[in-house]
Amino acid sequence: MTAASDPSITVYGTGWCSDCRRSRAVLDGEDVAYRYVDIEAEPEAADYVRRTNGRTNVPxxxxxxxxxxTEPSDLELRERLVALELIPS
Incomplete structure (x- = not known):
């Protein structure tokens, strides 16, 4: 994970989830700071995801x-990062 004191992105996931690893690899590869929260290690985070997303699909x-x-493709994630001007187009 890219370290930052106050990253503007939070990734909720699990250690066994290949989509989580893939999305984190995109962020790492683009050198975008983010905070990672393992919803299995932090039950309150799983509750937050369920409340805000209606399910616990990750990332x-x-x-x-x-x-x-939720579960974006690499292209969808990169497009969002471009839209937020976090990476060049």
Whole structure:
């Protein structure tokens, strides 16, 4: 994970989830800071995901502007990062 004191992106996931690893690899590869929360290690985080997303599918990515993505493809995630001007187009 890219370390930052106050990242504007939070990725909720699990250690066994291949989609979580893939989305984190996109963020790492683009050098985008994010906070990672393992919803199995933090039950209150799983409750938050369920409350805000209606389910616990992961990765559940919350961006600084309040928008979210659930299980995005690499292309969808990169497009969102471009839209937020976090990476060049």
């Amino acid at each position: 559940y990515i919350v961006f600084g502007d309040g928008s979210t993505q």
